[in-house]
Amino acid sequence: MLLVADNLRITQPAVADALARRDPGPIRALVLRCAAAGAQAIDINPGPLSRNGAAQMRFLVETVQRACSLPILLDTTNPEAVAAGLAAAQGRVLINGFSLEPHKLRQMLPQAIAFGVEIVGYLLTERSQVPSTLEARMEIAVTLYQAATEAGLKAEQLIIDPVMVPLTWEDGLRRNREALTLIRRLPELLGVPVRTIAGISNLTSGAPDVRRRTLFQSTYLPMLAAAGLDMALMEVSDGVTMQVAKASRLLTTDAIFAWDAH
Amino acid sequence: MLLVADNLRITQPAVADALARRDPGPIRALVLRCAAAGAQAIDINPGPLSRNGAAQMRFLVETVQRACSLPILLDTTNPEAVAAGLAAAQGRVLINGFSLEPHKLRQMLPQAIAFGVEIVGYLLTERSQVPSTLEARMEIAVTLYQAATEAGLKAEQLIIDPVMVPLTWEDGLRRNREALTLIRRLPELLGVPVRTIAGISNLTSGAPDVRRRTLFQSTYLPMLAAAGLDMALMEVSDGVTMQVAKASRLLTTDAIFAWDAH
Numbered sequence: 001m002l003l004v005a006d007n008l009r010i011t012q013p014a015v016a017d018a019l020a021r022r023d024p025g026p027i028r029a030l031v032l033r034c035a036a037a038g039a040q041a042i043d044i045n046p047g048p049l050s051r052n053g054a055a056q057m058r059f060l061v062e063t064v065q066r067a068c069s070l071p072i073l074l075d076t077t078n079p080e081a082v083a084a085g086l087a088a089a090q091g092r093v094l095i096n097g098f099s100l101e102p103h104k105l106r107q108m109l110p111q112a113i114a115f116g117v118e119i120v121g122y123l124l125t126e127r128s129q130v131p132s133t134l135e136a137r138m139e140i141a142v143t144l145y146q147a148a149t150e151a152g153l154k155a156e157q158l159i160i161d162p163v164m165v166p167l168t169w170e171d172g173l174r175r176n177r178e179a180l181t182l183i184r185r186l187p188e189l190l191g192v193p194v195r196t197i198a199g200i201s202n203l204t205s206g207a208p209d210v211r212r213r214t215l216f217q218s219t220y221l222p223m224l225a226a227a228g229l230d231m232a233l234m235e236v237s238d239g240v241t242m243q244v245a246k247a248s249r250l251l252t253t254d255a256i257f258a259w260d261a262h
Numbered sequence: 263m264l265l266v267a268d269n270l271r272i273t274q275p276a277v278a279d280a281l282a283r284r285d286p287g288p289i290r291a292l293v294l295r296c297a298a299a300g301a302q303a304i305d306i307n308p309g310p311l312s313r314n315g316a317a318q319m320r321f322l323v324e325t326v327q328r329a330c331s332l333p334i335l336l337d338t339t340n341p342e343a344v345a346a347g348l349a350a351a352q353g354r355v356l357i358n359g360f361s362l363e364p365h366k367l368r369q370m371l372p373q374a375i376a377f378g379v380e381i382v383g384y385l386l387t388e389r390s391q392v393p394s395t396l397e398a399r400m401e402i403a404v405t406l407y408q409a410a411t412e413a414g415l416k417a418e419q420l421i422i423d424p425v426m427v428p429l430t431w432e433d434g435l436r437r438n439r440e441a442l443t444l445i446r447r448l449p450e451l452l453g454v455p456v457r458t459i460a461g462i463s464n465l466t467s468g469a470p471d472v473r474r475r476t477l478f479q480s481t482y483l484p485m486l487a488a489a490g491l492d493m494a495l496m497e498v499s500d501g502v503t504m505q506v507a508k509a510s511r512l513l514t515t516d517a518i519f520a521w522d523a524h
Contacts, residue, residue, distance in 0.1 A: 168519055174516065219513060225485070248481055251429075254435065
């Protein structure tokens with residue numbers, strides 16, 4: 001299980017401020033902290049970037065890769081920003097992501113195919129809704145996989161995100177349990193070992209305090225790891241959750257067991 | 263997931279001492295601490311009780327049920343002690359347990375049938391070995407289930423223990439992952455919804471420090487809960503592990519989600 005930092009996001013005031021001032025210092029410092037904490041990839045989430053999207057993404061990608069050589073995820077709905085990020089990226093880069101929404105199929109998927117990079121596919125309806133049943137999710141997974149491969153994407157370029165929902169949603173517990181089932185069954189459903197990613201922070205949107213957020217994230221992470229999750233998108237700044245993430249990774253590998261979780 | 267305290271065991275010097283002196287005080291205090299921590303059942307593990315087994319088990323059962331009204335598990339290989347415990351028990355009582363070892367099939371299983379109580383069945387070979395492959399475990403589960411039901415046990419009286427092994431065993435990671443798979447597949451394998459129990463403390467035998475033990479136990483618990491485990495046999499005295507156990511229980515129920523994990 002690869003641990004992807006979601007810390008570099010525009011909703012963090014320090015990030016928004018640094019981006020507005022084109023000040024690489026705070027972003028560099030953040031990325032170095034993430035890497036030191038054990039992040040194995042950096043998700044760059046600058047929001048929709050409605051103005052100067054391309055220039056802003058280029059700045060962010062260049063700043064991140066001056067700080068570290070970790071893979072980068074371009075996490076925006078702005079296709080020009082994705083294009084600029086792909087052009088600026090020097091190492092492994094992923095597009096995060098597309099779904100069955102027609103404009104994403106049209107604007108995002110072809111870039112992944114043209115650049116030969118990996119892309120995250122969200123299990124959302126054409127109207128960007130989270131499907132309400134496991135069956136609907138599975139149908140969307142099949143449709144998404146077919147749409148992507150028929151357009152020319154290779155199966156190994158696709159990483160499926162089942163879309164975790166906040167636990168506080170009316171049927172949040174059920175939906176997230178079904179996401180676990182989906183992750184486990186996906187290889188059999190699609191007939192190929194397509195990888196998966198899940199956003200851990202989503203689970204605890206609206207958590208009243210850090211302690212609760214940590215408890216529920218660090219309880220869900222092992223469940224996701226045991227289901228076979230390949231990439232966990234998470235805040236890497238919380239020491240407890242990171243320890244559990246590393247222990248989960250260790251317990252789901254074929255390594256020789258050692259007490260130190262790396 | 264029911265949380266069963268394994269704290270009342272002869273390997274704890276305070277328990278051994280109190281039992282030797284027939285002093286109910288320390289045992290009562292221990293049981294009250296377990297109940298306050300959230301234990302939902304008490305496992306009584308006095309070892310093989312080679313001398314005065316019946317009298318000792320009677321003393322323990324009576325002491326525990328004067329302290330609380332929680333269900334009791336009689337965790338001994340001594341059949342006379344089990345008989346004495348069954349006779350002394352006033353509330354829900356379970357035998358923990360039997361396996362395919364001939365003397366256990368002969369001495370333990372009939373007591374569960376005669377008293378109409380639940381019994382834990384360990385997935386061990388006839389020679390009390392942990393089977394080395396998932397396939398062997400599944401075969402033992404089928405054989406054990408058939409032996410029990412043919413002798414007259416009802417399926418709902420049987421609780422299967424896949425036997426977690428220490429993570430430090432050469433193939434401990436693989437074996438424990440296969441135990442997760444077994445727990446998940448058992449209802450389909452046997453064609454009935456037989457319940458499961460697992461000993462969490464087993465995982466970390468030999469752990470160099472409390473912090474490591476807590477980390478790996480609290481990482482495995484959610485994995486077991488998500489696989490469908492019905493009863494977790496664990497030290498209930500560690501606050502972190504208990505919080506994770508309660509959060510795991512909450513996340514795997516159909517309750518309305520609340521941030522407080524009970």
